[in-house]
Amino acid sequence: MKKIAILGQPNVGKSSLFNRFAKRRIAITSDMAGTTRDVKKELIDFDGKEAEIVDTGGIDESTELFRSVKNKAIEAAEIADIIIYMVNGKSLPDGRDKQLFYKLQSLGKPIALVINKIDNDKEEERAWEFSEFGAQNQFAISVSHNRRVGQLIEWIKSHLDEPELVLELDDEDDALENLISRFDESGTLKEEENLNEIGVAIIGRTNVGKSSLLNALLGSERAVVSDVAGTTIDPVDEKIIVKDKTVTFIDTAGLRRRGKIQGIERYALGRTRQMLEKADIALLVLDASAPLSELDEKIAGLVDEYKLGCIIVLNKWDEALGTYDEIVEELRYRFKFLSWAPVITVSAKSKKRVHKITDMLLKVYENYTRHIPTRELNDVIKNATIKHHIPSFKGKAVNILFASQYEIKPPKIALISNRPKGIHFSYIRYLSNQIRENFDLEGTPLILIPKKRGEREEDNSED
Numbered sequence: 001m002k003k004i005a006i007l008g009q010p011n012v013g014k015s016s017l018f019n020r021f022a023k024r025r026i027a028i029t030s031d032m033a034g035t036t037r038d039v040k041k042e043l044i045d046f047d048g049k050e051a052e053i054v055d056t057g058g059i060d061e062s063t064e065l066f067r068s069v070k071n072k073a074i075e076a077a078e079i080a081d082i083i084i085y086m087v088n089g090k091s092l093p094d095g096r097d098k099q100l101f102y103k104l105q106s107l108g109k110p111i112a113l114v115i116n117k118i119d120n121d122k123e124e125e126r127a128w129e130f131s132e133f134g135a136q137n138q139f140a141i142s143v144s145h146n147r148r149v150g151q152l153i154e155w156i157k158s159h160l161d162e163p164e165l166v167l168e169l170d171d172e173d174d175a176l177e178n179l180i181s182r183f184d185e186s187g188t189l190k191e192e193e194n195l196n197e198i199g200v201a202i203i204g205r206t207n208v209g210k211s212s213l214l215n216a217l218l219g220s221e222r223a224v225v226s227d228v229a230g231t232t233i234d235p236v237d238e239k240i241i242v243k244d245k246t247v248t249f250i251d252t253a254g255l256r257r258r259g260k261i262q263g264i265e266r267y268a269l270g271r272t273r274q275m276l277e278k279a280d281i282a283l284l285v286l287d288a289s290a291p292l293s294e295l296d297e298k299i300a301g302l303v304d305e306y307k308l309g310c311i312i313v314l315n316k317w318d319e320a321l322g323t324y325d326e327i328v329e330e331l332r333y334r335f336k337f338l339s340w341a342p343v344i345t346v347s348a349k350s351k352k353r354v355h356k357i358t359d360m361l362l363k364v365y366e367n368y369t370r371h372i373p374t375r376e377l378n379d380v381i382k383n384a385t386i387k388h389h390i391p392s393f394k395g396k397a398v399n400i401l402f403a404s405q406y407e408i409k410p411p412k413i414a415l416i417s418n419r420p421k422g423i424h425f426s427y428i429r430y431l432s433n434q435i436r437e438n439f440d441l442e443g444t445p446l447i448l449i450p451k452k453r454g455e456r457e458e459d460n461s462e463d
């Protein structure tokens with residue numbers, strides 16, 4: 001049985017709509033705000049298709065009850081298959097409505113923005129004000145005058161035909177919930193979140209110039225801070241302040257010692273892993289004065305494995321073995337999986353161009369923590385699927401119903417599909433290229449995961 005939730009602030013007309021659907025008066029309609037306290041449920045027959053309809057209490061931040069009522073509404077939305085978000089067309093769009101609407105939209109379910117109390121043609125104009133929500137399904141109706149309610153019912157019926165998808169509340173839904181609450185309605189990260197600490201791992205095989213690069217990076221900034229917390233002798237991490245960000249170079253003590261003492265490949269890879277675990281961005285250092293080696297590739301592979309932001313640093317550029325084009329072409333060919341990573345040529349010894357790395361670190365981190373607003377993301381996906389249709393799978397049509405980013409560091413996007421396993425990886429690569437063309441994601445992996453609604457992460461695809 002599909003569940004439909006009717007949500008919205010008090011007095012917008014939820015109970016009235018509920019009653020109209022129920023074709024009998026169960027709830028008491030009143031002019032006093034906040035009269036519908038309890039969640040009501042009713043089985044409704046939509047021309048032979050049954051659905052359970054849920055009317056929740058109003059969402060009113062000004063009352064003490066707000067918290068519990070809002071939570072109830074969100075709970076109802078979580079278990080619902082179809083969400084009707086109702087606003088009062090007689091008043092102006094409200095920031096709280098917008099915020100909650102986006103939050104609900106990100107659940108990835110069919111959701112309609114219903115602008116009620118548009119009682120006549122003249123009031124129609126006011127409904128346009130709500131276009132700024134950018135809702136894909138928007139209905140301007142009047143419950144009391146029975147205007148356009150039929151269109152809303154048709155829309156509901158079209159979603160009752162879809163096969164029922166199981167929604168499980170799992171860790172990922174929690175993650176989604178967490179993520180969404182970290183952004184305001186325009187998709188900007190709220191101030192209080194601390195995204196000001198960037199963990200950077202300088203990695204590469206022995207003798208490529210990692211220590212020299214570290215020194216150049218530390219020396220190039222005036223505000224050098226040594227972090228002695230957690231250790232009494234060796235500074236474990238060293239930091240620089242770049243603009244409003246703290247860049248922490250991970251395990252610099254080890255970096256300074258490592259190759260000099262050990263130099264065993266396996267050990268080096270183990271240490272690299274330890275660093276990558278703590279990092280946001282890897283500076284993959286390569287030696288431009290020597291041919292690329294298998295070990296370079298292995299280390300680069302770790303960046304891919306850990307899904308970190310990455311800048312490829314071609315060091316010893318003063319003694320480069322070829323032209324920029326030659327070296328970069330070879331590098332791109334070998335490290336196809338890092339095609340999104342920018343390349344910077346430097347000379348750590350002479351500190352030439354090293355400052356380019358600090359600038360790029362900030363940019364890559366911005367992209368690594370980027371949250372793409374749901375509506376813009378869906379526009380891109382929609383256009384992409386119009387340009388190139390999703391190939392059918394075993395003779396059956398494959399659709400993407402909805403896309404939603406549910407993680408940052410790096411951006412992770414769920415592609416909600418009727419046949420998630422039917423989306424070929426080459427098509428996913430195409431989509432991720434389309435997304436990259438529309439949003440700045442230089443230096444960050446982008447992960448697209450086809451899913452059935454409410455499904456746990458199992459089918460993993462990335463670019």
Ligand SMILES: Nc1nc2c(ncn2[C@@H]2O[C@H](COP(=O)(O)OP(=O)(O)OP(=O)(O)O)[C@@H](O)[C@H]2O)c(=O)[nH]1
Nearest residue numbers: 010011012013014015016034035036058142143144
């Ligand atoms: N003009 C106009 N008034 C409407 C319309 N729909 C509902 N109303 C009126 O708006 C008021 C609130 O309607 P309710 O259905 O109780 O609203 P609610 O959202 O359930 O409100 P709470 O119970 O407070 O959460 C009532 O006086 C309704 O008669 C409409 O389409 N046009």
Ligand SMILES: Nc1nc2c(ncn2[C@@H]2O[C@H](COP(=O)(O)OP(=O)(O)OP(=O)(O)O)[C@@H](O)[C@H]2O)c(=O)[nH]1
Nearest residue numbers: 206207208209210211212259260316319347348349
């Ligand atoms: N020509 C040239 N030599 C460099 C440059 N950067 C570093 N070197 C030299 O390369 C050698 C290795 O530099 P390190 O910084 O110790 O390299 P590393 O990667 O830390 O080495 P391990 O600690 O062994 O892993 C040293 O002799 C440096 O002087 C550069 O930009 N140009």
